[in-house]
Amino acid sequence: MSPRITQDVVLEALSHVLDPELGKDLVTLGMIDDVKVDGSEVSFTINLTTPACPLREQIQENAKKAVLAVDGVSTVNIEMGAEVPSGQKKAEHISIKNSVAIASGKGGVGKSTVAVNVAVALAQSGAKVGLLDADIYGPNIPTMMGVEQVGGATEDQKIIPAEAHGVKVMSIGFLVKPEQAIIWRGPLLHSAIKQFINDVEWGELDYLIIDLPPGTGDVQLSLNQVLDLQGGVIVTLPQDVSIDDARRGLNMFQKLEIPVFGVVENMSYLELPGGENMDIFGSGGGQALADEAGIPFIGGVPIDPAVRVGGDSGLPILVSQPDAPVSQAFRTIASAIAAQISVEAYRG
Numbered sequence: 001m002s003p004r005i006t007q008d009v010v011l012e013a014l015s016h017v018l019d020p021e022l023g024k025d026l027v028t029l030g031m032i033d034d035v036k037v038d039g040s041e042v043s044f045t046i047n048l049t050t051p052a053c054p055l056r057e058q059i060q061e062n063a064k065k066a067v068l069a070v071d072g073v074s075t076v077n078i079e080m081g082a083e084v085p086s087g088q089k090k091a092e093h094i095s096i097k098n099s100v101a102i103a104s105g106k107g108g109v110g111k112s113t114v115a116v117n118v119a120v121a122l123a124q125s126g127a128k129v130g131l132l133d134a135d136i137y138g139p140n141i142p143t144m145m146g147v148e149q150v151g152g153a154t155e156d157q158k159i160i161p162a163e164a165h166g167v168k169v170m171s172i173g174f175l176v177k178p179e180q181a182i183i184w185r186g187p188l189l190h191s192a193i194k195q196f197i198n199d200v201e202w203g204e205l206d207y208l209i210i211d212l213p214p215g216t217g218d219v220q221l222s223l224n225q226v227l228d229l230q231g232g233v234i235v236t237l238p239q240d241v242s243i244d245d246a247r248r249g250l251n252m253f254q255k256l257e258i259p260v261f262g263v264v265e266n267m268s269y270l271e272l273p274g275g276e277n278m279d280i281f282g283s284g285g286g287q288a289l290a291d292e293a294g295i296p297f298i299g300g301v302p303i304d305p306a307v308r309v310g311g312d313s314g315l316p317i318l319v320s321q322p323d324a325p326v327s328q329a330f331r332t333i334a335s336a337i338a339a340q341i342s343v344e345a346y347r348g
Contacts, residue, residue, distance in 0.1 A: 005072050007035045010042055013066045020055055021339050022346055040074040042067050049342035051082040051126035054335035084206040085345035087230040098341045099208040101232045105245030107214040110266035111235045115211035116144045120318045121334035123166035127206040133171030135213040142173040146314020150174045158201040165319055170200050190222040197226050224256050230341055231261040238285040250293055261340040263290040264333055268300035298336035301329045
């Protein structure tokens, strides 16, 4: 006679399955829901901390093996879900669960390209995502996302953000003429950043990706005062000059006591027709900076002309060529950022 299988027995088995990134078991983390036992058949839901979890399949397989090892279990059905934890500590912005700033020490390194494609990758995974173009002097996000205007206003006069590719978008570019030069000092910049957070109907967001202007100035300081940032990401090119500038951006986050999730090296290499890689801008700079700072190197993005074409046409590479190697690189980076957010949320 087969032993009786109970929910407690199933949970005991699952209490030995770890989330590798968080270092705790699925039961302790509260990830297991809706356990059902029907004879020898067991079903349950695993709610991960992000739909972009890079270890999704590994966790599912480990959980299945653990329950199948229970005496009498013949079949295991697992539904995979996600419940993104909130790192937001400011009550007035509680609907924005997690905010991440994408920064660089200088312009021209592809910071906006990284921000756009990370936002799209997270949205494609099933997360609720917003993208804030905080680069007041050079707002490129509307062009790169293929949107020209906001979605209107609510009854209480909050701005409805534009939406494209599953991402809510806000930018100063929606509010000024394309050729208009923006010459603002600190107080006006602070006011604009405050409005972009407080006066926009963002709704419920799992992630707000923020494209910072180059350098370390008023916008960065204002943003940190208005919003509770969960972390920052540094974008650099491989060459030494870019690394020197990126180091300043890294120091800015550290002085503001904002966790740095990692370094992204853009334009890492060009893949030649024969399969070899050409290091046009040098090599290894991003990894070296990460090692020096003791933070993760979360990915290198290869050079692909289609990225530039997508940025100009409003179709990010993840939309126009989802299977391209560069698209996979952006997915890996997005997953790494989401994983770091989960770690920070549970650490806090």
